[in-house]
Amino acid sequence: MIALSGVGKRFANGVEALRDLSFTMGAGEFVSLLGPSGCGKSTALRLVAGLLAPDSGKILMPEGKPEIGFVFQEPTLMPWADALTNARLPLDLKNLPRGEANDKAAAALARVGLKGFERAYPRELSGGMKMRVSIARALAAGPKLLLLDEPFAALDEITRNALGDDLLRLWREDQLTVLFVTHSVSESSYLSQRVLVMTPRPGHVKADIALPAGRDSRLSPQTIESQRLISQALNEAGALRVARSDSVRASDQKRNPA
Protein backbone atom coordinates (compact mmCIF):
# COMPACT_ATOMS: atom_id res chain seq x y z
CA MET A 1 0.00 0.00 0.00
CA ILE A 2 1.05 3.57 -0.72
CA ALA A 3 -0.16 6.30 1.60
CA LEU A 4 0.36 10.03 1.49
CA SER A 5 -0.78 11.99 4.50
CA GLY A 6 -0.75 15.75 4.88
CA VAL A 7 1.91 16.23 2.22
CA GLY A 8 2.94 19.79 1.43
CA LYS A 9 5.44 21.07 -1.09
CA ARG A 10 6.60 24.60 -1.82
CA PHE A 11 9.14 25.37 -4.50
CA ALA A 12 12.15 27.64 -4.20
CA ASN A 13 10.37 30.29 -6.28
CA GLY A 14 7.69 30.53 -3.57
CA VAL A 15 4.96 28.65 -5.44
CA GLU A 16 3.04 26.38 -3.11
CA ALA A 17 2.27 23.35 -5.25
CA LEU A 18 0.64 21.06 -2.68
CA ARG A 19 -1.00 21.58 0.69
CA ASP A 20 -2.27 18.76 2.86
CA LEU A 21 -2.33 16.17 0.09
CA SER A 22 -3.58 12.82 1.38
CA PHE A 23 -4.57 9.63 -0.37
CA THR A 24 -3.94 5.89 -0.28
CA MET A 25 -3.51 3.29 -2.99
CA GLY A 26 -3.78 -0.46 -2.66
CA ALA A 27 -1.56 -2.93 -4.48
CA GLY A 28 -2.83 -3.64 -7.99
CA GLU A 29 -5.05 -0.56 -8.14
CA PHE A 30 -5.33 1.70 -11.16
CA VAL A 31 -5.80 5.20 -9.80
CA SER A 32 -6.08 8.45 -11.74
CA LEU A 33 -4.95 11.75 -10.31
CA LEU A 34 -7.08 14.33 -12.05
CA GLY A 35 -7.03 18.10 -11.86
CA PRO A 36 -6.64 21.35 -13.76
CA SER A 37 -3.21 22.12 -15.17
CA GLY A 38 -0.86 23.54 -12.60
CA CYS A 39 -2.59 21.92 -9.63
CA GLY A 40 0.47 19.99 -8.50
CA LYS A 41 -0.38 16.58 -10.02
CA SER A 42 3.09 16.16 -11.52
CA THR A 43 4.66 17.26 -8.27
CA ALA A 44 2.65 14.63 -6.41
CA LEU A 45 3.85 11.98 -8.84
CA ARG A 46 7.47 13.02 -8.39
CA LEU A 47 7.03 12.85 -4.64
CA VAL A 48 5.74 9.29 -4.89
CA ALA A 49 8.66 8.42 -7.18
CA GLY A 50 11.06 9.81 -4.61
CA LEU A 51 12.45 12.36 -7.07
CA LEU A 52 11.30 15.13 -4.72
CA ALA A 53 11.13 15.26 -0.96
CA PRO A 54 8.03 16.67 0.74
CA ASP A 55 8.33 19.78 2.96
CA SER A 56 5.72 18.41 5.34
CA GLY A 57 3.62 15.28 5.79
CA LYS A 58 4.51 11.66 5.23
CA ILE A 59 4.78 9.36 2.26
CA LEU A 60 4.48 5.70 3.10
CA MET A 61 5.77 3.23 0.52
CA PRO A 62 5.48 -0.57 0.61
CA GLU A 63 8.20 -2.62 2.32
CA GLY A 64 11.45 -2.78 0.38
CA LYS A 65 10.74 0.11 -2.00
CA PRO A 66 9.07 -1.38 -5.08
CA GLU A 67 10.57 -1.22 -8.54
CA ILE A 68 9.12 1.88 -10.20
CA GLY A 69 8.45 2.57 -13.86
CA PHE A 70 8.01 6.23 -14.83
CA VAL A 71 6.53 7.63 -18.03
CA PHE A 72 6.66 11.36 -18.78
CA GLN A 73 4.38 13.48 -20.92
CA GLU A 74 7.15 13.68 -23.50
CA PRO A 75 8.71 10.38 -24.62
CA THR A 76 12.03 11.61 -23.12
CA LEU A 77 14.15 9.23 -25.16
CA MET A 78 17.88 9.43 -25.85
CA PRO A 79 17.99 10.64 -29.47
CA TRP A 80 21.44 9.12 -30.02
CA ALA A 81 20.30 5.61 -29.13
CA ASP A 82 18.01 3.18 -30.94
CA ALA A 83 14.74 1.87 -29.47
CA LEU A 84 16.36 -1.20 -27.92
CA THR A 85 19.09 0.83 -26.19
CA ASN A 86 16.49 3.28 -24.94
CA ALA A 87 14.30 0.53 -23.52
CA ARG A 88 17.40 -1.04 -21.98
CA LEU A 89 18.43 2.08 -20.03
CA PRO A 90 17.07 1.00 -16.60
CA LEU A 91 18.78 -2.39 -16.99
CA ASP A 92 22.05 -0.82 -18.12
CA LEU A 93 21.98 1.46 -15.09
CA LYS A 94 21.58 -1.61 -12.90
CA ASN A 95 24.59 -3.17 -14.68
CA LEU A 96 22.71 -6.20 -15.92
CA PRO A 97 24.74 -8.39 -18.34
CA ARG A 98 24.26 -7.07 -21.87
CA GLY A 99 22.70 -10.23 -23.28
CA GLU A 100 20.10 -10.53 -20.55
CA ALA A 101 19.34 -6.80 -20.76
CA ASN A 102 18.88 -7.01 -24.52
CA ASP A 103 16.45 -9.92 -24.17
CA LYS A 104 14.36 -8.13 -21.57
CA ALA A 105 14.33 -4.85 -23.50
CA ALA A 106 13.36 -6.64 -26.73
CA ALA A 107 10.57 -8.44 -24.89
CA ALA A 108 9.31 -5.13 -23.47
CA LEU A 109 9.33 -3.57 -26.96
CA ALA A 110 7.41 -6.55 -28.32
CA ARG A 111 4.80 -6.15 -25.60
CA VAL A 112 4.03 -2.60 -26.71
CA GLY A 113 3.83 -3.66 -30.34
CA LEU A 114 7.27 -2.54 -31.46
CA LYS A 115 8.74 -5.88 -32.51
CA GLY A 116 11.00 -5.22 -35.50
CA PHE A 117 11.72 -1.62 -34.49
CA GLU A 118 14.59 -2.43 -32.10
CA ARG A 119 17.16 -0.71 -34.30
CA ALA A 120 15.04 2.35 -35.14
CA TYR A 121 16.15 5.73 -33.82
CA PRO A 122 13.63 8.01 -32.09
CA ARG A 123 13.65 10.46 -34.99
CA GLU A 124 12.50 7.64 -37.28
CA LEU A 125 9.46 6.89 -35.10
CA SER A 126 6.07 8.60 -34.88
CA GLY A 127 4.93 10.33 -31.70
CA GLY A 128 2.83 7.33 -30.66
CA MET A 129 5.68 4.91 -31.31
CA LYS A 130 8.10 7.05 -29.31
CA MET A 131 5.64 6.94 -26.42
CA ARG A 132 5.51 3.16 -26.79
CA VAL A 133 9.30 3.00 -26.48
CA SER A 134 8.99 5.14 -23.36
CA ILE A 135 6.45 2.68 -21.92
CA ALA A 136 8.64 -0.28 -22.90
CA ARG A 137 11.52 1.37 -21.03
CA ALA A 138 9.29 1.71 -17.96
CA LEU A 139 8.33 -1.98 -18.24
CA ALA A 140 11.83 -3.31 -18.94
CA ALA A 141 12.91 -3.48 -15.32
CA GLY A 142 9.74 -5.37 -14.37
CA PRO A 143 8.17 -2.69 -12.14
CA LYS A 144 5.47 -3.24 -9.56
CA LEU A 145 4.45 0.41 -9.57
CA LEU A 146 3.89 2.38 -12.76
CA LEU A 147 3.77 6.18 -12.55
CA LEU A 148 2.52 8.04 -15.61
CA ASP A 149 2.57 11.83 -15.98
CA GLU A 150 -0.02 12.77 -18.62
CA PRO A 151 1.62 10.28 -20.97
CA PHE A 152 -0.87 10.61 -23.81
CA ALA A 153 -1.58 14.34 -23.62
CA ALA A 154 0.52 15.22 -26.67
CA LEU A 155 -0.93 12.48 -28.89
CA ASP A 156 -3.84 12.46 -31.29
CA GLU A 157 -7.06 10.86 -30.09
CA ILE A 158 -6.80 7.65 -32.12
CA THR A 159 -3.26 6.96 -30.92
CA ARG A 160 -4.24 7.95 -27.39
CA ASN A 161 -7.10 5.43 -27.33
CA ALA A 162 -4.90 2.65 -28.70
CA LEU A 163 -2.23 3.34 -26.08
CA GLY A 164 -4.88 3.50 -23.35
CA ASP A 165 -6.10 0.02 -24.25
CA ASP A 166 -2.52 -1.25 -24.28
CA LEU A 167 -1.95 0.24 -20.86
CA LEU A 168 -5.04 -1.54 -19.50
CA ARG A 169 -3.80 -4.83 -20.95
CA LEU A 170 -0.34 -4.40 -19.41
CA TRP A 171 -1.90 -3.47 -16.05
CA ARG A 172 -3.94 -6.68 -16.04
CA GLU A 173 -1.15 -8.94 -17.33
CA ASP A 174 1.49 -7.70 -14.88
CA GLN A 175 -0.83 -6.91 -11.97
CA LEU A 176 0.70 -3.47 -11.82
CA THR A 177 -0.18 -0.71 -9.43
CA VAL A 178 -0.78 2.34 -11.60
CA LEU A 179 -0.89 6.01 -10.66
CA PHE A 180 -2.00 7.92 -13.72
CA VAL A 181 -1.82 11.70 -13.79
CA THR A 182 -4.17 13.24 -16.31
CA HIS A 183 -6.37 16.23 -17.00
CA SER A 184 -8.68 14.22 -19.23
CA VAL A 185 -12.04 13.27 -17.76
CA SER A 186 -12.77 10.74 -20.51
CA GLU A 187 -9.38 9.06 -20.17
CA SER A 188 -9.67 8.67 -16.39
CA SER A 189 -13.27 7.48 -16.59
CA TYR A 190 -12.39 4.61 -18.87
CA LEU A 191 -8.93 3.58 -17.65
CA SER A 192 -8.97 3.80 -13.88
CA GLN A 193 -10.77 2.13 -11.00
CA ARG A 194 -10.60 5.21 -8.82
CA VAL A 195 -10.27 8.89 -9.61
CA LEU A 196 -8.74 11.36 -7.19
CA VAL A 197 -9.93 14.86 -8.09
CA MET A 198 -7.55 17.62 -7.09
CA THR A 199 -8.20 21.28 -6.37
CA PRO A 200 -6.31 24.08 -8.07
CA ARG A 201 -2.97 25.08 -6.55
CA PRO A 202 -2.07 24.53 -3.77
CA GLY A 203 -3.45 21.12 -4.64
CA HIS A 204 -5.05 18.53 -2.42
CA VAL A 205 -7.50 15.72 -3.04
CA LYS A 206 -11.04 17.08 -3.04
CA ALA A 207 -12.90 13.95 -4.06
CA ASP A 208 -12.10 10.24 -4.13
CA ILE A 209 -14.44 8.59 -6.62
CA ALA A 210 -14.63 4.81 -6.92
CA LEU A 211 -15.91 4.17 -10.44
CA PRO A 212 -18.63 1.60 -11.09
CA ALA A 213 -17.87 -1.72 -12.78
CA GLY A 214 -18.93 -2.47 -16.35
CA ARG A 215 -16.87 0.20 -18.11
CA ASP A 216 -15.74 -2.24 -20.82
CA SER A 217 -15.81 0.37 -23.56
CA ARG A 218 -15.40 4.11 -23.82
CA LEU A 219 -19.07 4.49 -24.69
CA SER A 220 -20.72 2.12 -22.22
CA PRO A 221 -23.37 3.78 -20.01
CA GLN A 222 -21.21 3.16 -16.92
CA THR A 223 -18.30 5.04 -18.53
CA ILE A 224 -20.54 7.95 -19.47
CA GLU A 225 -22.00 7.98 -15.98
CA SER A 226 -18.47 8.00 -14.55
CA GLN A 227 -17.61 10.99 -16.68
CA ARG A 228 -20.58 12.83 -15.25
CA LEU A 229 -19.48 12.00 -11.70
CA ILE A 230 -15.92 13.12 -12.34
CA SER A 231 -16.93 16.33 -14.11
CA GLN A 232 -19.22 17.20 -11.24
CA ALA A 233 -16.46 16.65 -8.70
CA LEU A 234 -14.07 18.67 -10.81
CA ASN A 235 -16.59 21.48 -10.88
CA GLU A 236 -17.05 21.35 -7.12
CA ALA A 237 -13.28 21.43 -6.67
CA GLY A 238 -13.32 24.85 -8.31
CA ALA A 239 -11.30 23.67 -11.26
CA LEU A 240 -13.39 25.27 -13.97
CA ARG A 241 -13.62 28.64 -12.27
CA VAL A 242 -9.88 28.79 -11.89
CA ALA A 243 -9.26 27.44 -15.36
CA ARG A 244 -11.30 30.32 -16.76
CA SER A 245 -9.50 33.05 -14.84
CA ASP A 246 -6.19 31.32 -15.41
CA SER A 247 -6.45 30.96 -19.15
CA VAL A 248 -4.25 34.02 -19.60
CA ARG A 249 -1.50 32.38 -17.60
CA ALA A 250 -1.94 29.00 -19.25
CA SER A 251 1.24 29.18 -21.28
CA ASP A 252 3.17 30.08 -18.17
CA GLN A 253 1.89 27.02 -16.34
CA LYS A 254 2.72 24.78 -19.23
CA ARG A 255 6.35 25.71 -18.90
CA ASN A 256 6.20 25.24 -15.14
CA PRO A 257 4.12 22.13 -14.52
CA ALA A 258 4.26 22.55 -10.74
Added chain:
Amino acid sequence: MRRLLDIAMPLLVALLVLGGWEWAVAHWQVPVYVLPAPSAIARALADNFLSLMTSLLSTLTVTVEAFLAASVLGITTAIAFSQSRLLERTLYPYAVILQVTPVVAIAPLILIWVGFERINLALTIIATIVAFFPILAGATLGLKSADFNLTDLARLYGASRAQILWRIRLPTALPYLLSGMKTAGGLALIGAVVAEFVAGSGTATGLAWRIVESGNRLEIATLFAALALLAATGIVIFAALSLLEWALLRRWHESAISRQS
Protein backbone atom coordinates in the same frame (compact mmCIF):
# COMPACT_ATOMS: atom_id res chain seq x y z
CA MET B 1 23.41 17.26 -58.65
CA ARG B 2 23.55 19.68 -55.73
CA ARG B 3 26.72 18.01 -54.44
CA LEU B 4 28.32 18.44 -57.82
CA LEU B 5 27.40 22.13 -57.86
CA ASP B 6 28.80 22.51 -54.33
CA ILE B 7 32.19 21.44 -55.65
CA ALA B 8 32.03 22.77 -59.22
CA MET B 9 31.00 26.35 -58.48
CA PRO B 10 33.77 27.25 -55.98
CA LEU B 11 36.25 25.51 -58.28
CA LEU B 12 35.06 27.59 -61.21
CA VAL B 13 35.51 30.77 -59.18
CA ALA B 14 39.04 29.66 -58.26
CA LEU B 15 39.90 29.05 -61.91
CA LEU B 16 38.49 32.43 -62.95
CA VAL B 17 40.37 34.28 -60.21
CA LEU B 18 43.66 32.47 -60.89
CA GLY B 19 43.30 32.99 -64.65
CA GLY B 20 42.47 36.67 -64.22
CA TRP B 21 45.37 37.05 -61.80
CA GLU B 22 47.82 35.39 -64.22
CA TRP B 23 46.57 37.58 -67.06
CA ALA B 24 46.67 40.81 -65.04
CA VAL B 25 50.23 40.24 -63.83
CA ALA B 26 51.40 39.59 -67.38
CA HIS B 27 49.39 42.44 -68.89
CA TRP B 28 50.51 45.18 -66.48
CA GLN B 29 53.96 43.60 -66.03
CA VAL B 30 53.67 43.62 -62.24
CA PRO B 31 57.11 43.01 -60.69
CA VAL B 32 57.47 39.55 -59.13
CA TYR B 33 58.47 41.09 -55.74
CA VAL B 34 55.09 42.86 -55.58
CA LEU B 35 52.71 40.23 -56.88
CA PRO B 36 53.94 37.02 -58.46
CA ALA B 37 51.73 35.23 -60.98
CA PRO B 38 50.11 31.95 -59.91
CA SER B 39 52.47 30.12 -62.24
CA ALA B 40 55.46 31.69 -60.48
CA ILE B 41 54.02 30.64 -57.12
CA ALA B 42 53.60 27.09 -58.40
CA ARG B 43 57.21 27.14 -59.58
CA ALA B 44 58.40 28.41 -56.19
CA LEU B 45 56.43 25.63 -54.55
CA ALA B 46 58.03 23.03 -56.80
CA ASP B 47 61.55 24.44 -56.40
CA ASN B 48 61.33 24.57 -52.60
CA PHE B 49 59.09 21.55 -52.24
CA LEU B 50 61.17 19.56 -49.77
CA SER B 51 62.02 22.46 -47.47
CA LEU B 52 58.44 23.76 -47.58
CA MET B 53 57.12 20.30 -46.71
CA THR B 54 59.52 20.11 -43.77
CA SER B 55 58.19 23.46 -42.58
CA LEU B 56 54.62 22.31 -43.11
CA LEU B 57 55.31 19.20 -41.05
CA SER B 58 56.71 21.35 -38.26
CA THR B 59 53.67 23.66 -38.17
CA LEU B 60 51.27 20.76 -38.57
CA THR B 61 52.86 18.88 -35.65
CA VAL B 62 52.46 21.90 -33.37
CA THR B 63 48.88 22.40 -34.58
CA VAL B 64 47.80 18.80 -34.08
CA GLU B 65 49.49 18.49 -30.71
CA ALA B 66 47.92 21.75 -29.56
CA PHE B 67 44.52 20.67 -30.81
CA LEU B 68 44.73 17.33 -29.00
CA ALA B 69 46.00 18.97 -25.80
CA ALA B 70 43.22 21.58 -25.97
CA SER B 71 40.63 18.84 -26.53
CA VAL B 72 41.79 16.78 -23.55
CA LEU B 73 42.11 19.83 -21.29
CA GLY B 74 38.83 21.38 -22.48
CA ILE B 75 36.80 18.20 -22.06
CA THR B 76 38.23 17.25 -18.65
CA THR B 77 37.76 20.82 -17.37
CA ALA B 78 34.18 20.85 -18.65
CA ILE B 79 33.50 17.49 -16.96
CA ALA B 80 34.93 18.84 -13.71
CA PHE B 81 32.70 21.92 -14.06
CA SER B 82 29.66 19.73 -14.69
CA GLN B 83 30.28 17.86 -11.44
CA SER B 84 30.74 20.98 -9.33
CA ARG B 85 28.89 24.24 -9.80
CA LEU B 86 31.22 25.82 -7.25
CA LEU B 87 34.27 24.82 -9.27
CA GLU B 88 32.71 26.20 -12.43
CA ARG B 89 31.80 29.52 -10.82
CA THR B 90 35.28 29.79 -9.34
CA LEU B 91 37.31 28.97 -12.42
CA TYR B 92 35.22 29.94 -15.44
CA PRO B 93 36.10 33.66 -15.17
CA TYR B 94 39.77 32.73 -15.46
CA ALA B 95 39.10 30.67 -18.56
CA VAL B 96 37.40 33.74 -20.03
CA ILE B 97 40.36 35.96 -19.05
CA LEU B 98 42.69 33.51 -20.77
CA GLN B 99 40.46 33.68 -23.81
CA VAL B 100 40.15 37.47 -24.07
CA THR B 101 43.82 38.24 -23.45
CA PRO B 102 45.50 38.46 -26.87
CA VAL B 103 47.78 35.47 -27.18
CA VAL B 104 50.41 37.60 -28.94
CA ALA B 105 50.76 39.44 -25.64
CA ILE B 106 51.34 36.28 -23.60
CA ALA B 107 53.49 34.49 -26.16
CA PRO B 108 56.83 36.19 -25.33
CA LEU B 109 56.39 35.29 -21.66
CA ILE B 110 55.70 31.67 -22.45
CA LEU B 111 58.71 31.54 -24.78
CA ILE B 112 60.93 32.89 -22.02
CA TRP B 113 59.52 30.57 -19.37
CA VAL B 114 59.67 27.41 -21.45
CA GLY B 115 62.93 28.40 -23.05
CA PHE B 116 64.05 28.64 -26.64
CA GLU B 117 65.79 25.28 -26.40
CA ARG B 118 62.34 23.73 -26.14
CA ILE B 119 60.78 25.89 -28.79
CA ASN B 120 58.26 23.34 -30.06
CA LEU B 121 56.86 22.84 -26.59
CA ALA B 122 56.48 26.60 -26.20
CA LEU B 123 54.75 26.88 -29.57
CA THR B 124 52.40 24.04 -28.66
CA ILE B 125 51.50 25.65 -25.35
CA ILE B 126 50.70 28.96 -27.04
CA ALA B 127 48.57 27.28 -29.70
CA THR B 128 46.83 25.20 -27.01
CA ILE B 129 45.82 28.36 -25.14
CA VAL B 130 44.25 29.71 -28.32
CA ALA B 131 42.36 26.51 -29.11
CA PHE B 132 41.28 25.68 -25.56
CA PHE B 133 38.33 27.99 -25.00
CA PRO B 134 35.87 26.97 -27.73
CA ILE B 135 36.22 23.34 -26.64
CA LEU B 136 35.67 24.23 -22.99
CA ALA B 137 32.71 26.46 -23.85
CA GLY B 138 31.11 23.90 -26.17
CA ALA B 139 31.58 20.98 -23.80
CA THR B 140 30.39 22.97 -20.77
CA LEU B 141 27.21 24.06 -22.51
CA GLY B 142 26.64 20.57 -23.89
CA LEU B 143 27.06 18.83 -20.54
CA LYS B 144 24.52 21.22 -19.05
CA SER B 145 22.00 20.62 -21.83
CA ALA B 146 20.96 17.13 -20.75
CA ASP B 147 17.20 16.61 -20.50
CA PHE B 148 16.22 17.05 -16.83
CA ASN B 149 13.56 14.35 -17.10
CA LEU B 150 16.12 11.93 -18.49
CA THR B 151 18.56 12.57 -15.63
CA ASP B 152 15.68 12.30 -13.15
CA LEU B 153 14.73 8.97 -14.68
CA ALA B 154 18.31 7.76 -14.35
CA ARG B 155 18.33 8.81 -10.68
CA LEU B 156 15.07 6.91 -10.21
CA TYR B 157 16.87 3.78 -11.38
CA GLY B 158 19.67 4.43 -8.93
CA ALA B 159 22.23 5.73 -11.43
CA SER B 160 25.52 7.02 -10.08
CA ARG B 161 26.87 10.42 -11.14
CA ALA B 162 29.41 8.64 -13.32
CA GLN B 163 26.65 6.66 -15.05
CA ILE B 164 24.59 9.80 -15.68
CA LEU B 165 27.71 11.51 -17.02
CA TRP B 166 28.64 8.63 -19.30
CA ARG B 167 25.21 7.55 -20.53
CA ILE B 168 23.35 10.86 -20.70
CA ARG B 169 25.46 13.99 -20.28
CA LEU B 170 28.36 13.12 -22.58
CA PRO B 171 26.21 11.95 -25.52
CA THR B 172 24.06 15.07 -25.11
CA ALA B 173 27.20 17.21 -25.17
CA LEU B 174 28.65 15.60 -28.29
CA PRO B 175 27.16 17.96 -30.93
CA TYR B 176 28.15 21.02 -28.88
CA LEU B 177 31.62 19.62 -28.30
CA LEU B 178 32.16 18.83 -31.98
CA SER B 179 31.08 22.33 -32.93
CA GLY B 180 33.64 23.73 -30.46
CA MET B 181 36.30 21.38 -31.82
CA LYS B 182 35.67 22.58 -35.37
CA THR B 183 36.37 26.13 -34.27
CA ALA B 184 39.34 25.00 -32.19
CA GLY B 185 40.94 23.17 -35.13
CA GLY B 186 41.26 26.39 -37.09
CA LEU B 187 42.35 28.30 -33.99
CA ALA B 188 45.10 25.79 -33.23
CA LEU B 189 46.60 26.51 -36.64
CA ILE B 190 46.29 30.28 -36.11
CA GLY B 191 47.87 29.84 -32.68
CA ALA B 192 50.78 27.90 -34.13
CA VAL B 193 51.39 30.56 -36.77
CA VAL B 194 51.19 33.44 -34.29
CA ALA B 195 53.54 31.60 -31.94
CA GLU B 196 56.07 31.12 -34.73
CA PHE B 197 55.88 34.80 -35.64
CA VAL B 198 56.57 35.78 -32.04
CA ALA B 199 59.35 33.21 -31.66
CA GLY B 200 61.13 34.86 -34.56
CA SER B 201 64.35 34.02 -36.32
CA GLY B 202 66.61 31.06 -35.90
CA THR B 203 64.38 29.01 -33.66
CA ALA B 204 61.08 28.23 -35.34
CA THR B 205 61.15 26.21 -38.53
CA GLY B 206 57.48 26.20 -39.50
CA LEU B 207 55.57 27.78 -42.37
CA ALA B 208 55.02 31.06 -40.55
CA TRP B 209 58.71 31.50 -40.18
CA ARG B 210 59.13 30.76 -43.89
CA ILE B 211 56.71 33.59 -44.60
CA VAL B 212 58.70 36.03 -42.48
CA GLU B 213 61.96 34.87 -44.03
CA SER B 214 60.67 35.02 -47.61
CA GLY B 215 59.30 38.50 -46.96
CA ASN B 216 62.65 39.72 -45.71
CA ARG B 217 64.35 38.29 -48.79
CA LEU B 218 61.66 39.65 -51.10
CA GLU B 219 61.00 36.06 -52.31
CA ILE B 220 57.34 36.87 -52.63
CA ALA B 221 56.53 33.79 -54.71
CA THR B 222 57.83 31.51 -51.93
CA LEU B 223 55.88 33.59 -49.42
CA PHE B 224 52.72 32.95 -51.41
CA ALA B 225 53.54 29.26 -51.69
CA ALA B 226 53.87 29.00 -47.90
CA LEU B 227 50.64 30.98 -47.52
CA ALA B 228 48.83 28.62 -49.89
CA LEU B 229 50.07 25.63 -47.91
CA LEU B 230 48.79 27.21 -44.68
CA ALA B 231 45.38 27.83 -46.22
CA ALA B 232 45.26 24.28 -47.56
CA THR B 233 46.16 22.95 -44.10
CA GLY B 234 43.33 24.96 -42.55
CA ILE B 235 40.88 23.60 -45.09
CA VAL B 236 42.02 20.01 -44.53
CA ILE B 237 41.69 20.40 -40.74
CA PHE B 238 38.19 21.82 -41.11
CA ALA B 239 37.17 19.10 -43.58
CA ALA B 240 38.53 16.34 -41.35
CA LEU B 241 36.63 17.63 -38.32
CA SER B 242 33.45 18.08 -40.38
CA LEU B 243 33.79 14.49 -41.50
CA LEU B 244 34.23 13.35 -37.91
CA GLU B 245 31.14 15.35 -36.92
CA TRP B 246 29.10 13.83 -39.72
CA ALA B 247 30.26 10.29 -38.88
CA LEU B 248 29.31 10.66 -35.22
CA LEU B 249 26.00 12.49 -35.64
CA ARG B 250 24.58 11.24 -38.91
CA ARG B 251 22.24 8.69 -37.35
CA TRP B 252 20.50 10.97 -34.91
CA HIS B 253 21.28 14.67 -34.86
CA GLU B 254 19.18 17.15 -36.85
CA SER B 255 22.26 19.04 -38.03
CA ALA B 256 23.64 15.98 -39.81
CA ILE B 257 20.41 14.77 -41.38
CA SER B 258 19.43 15.96 -44.81
CA ARG B 259 15.73 16.54 -44.75
CA GLN B 260 13.68 14.29 -46.99
CA SER B 261 11.17 16.30 -48.95
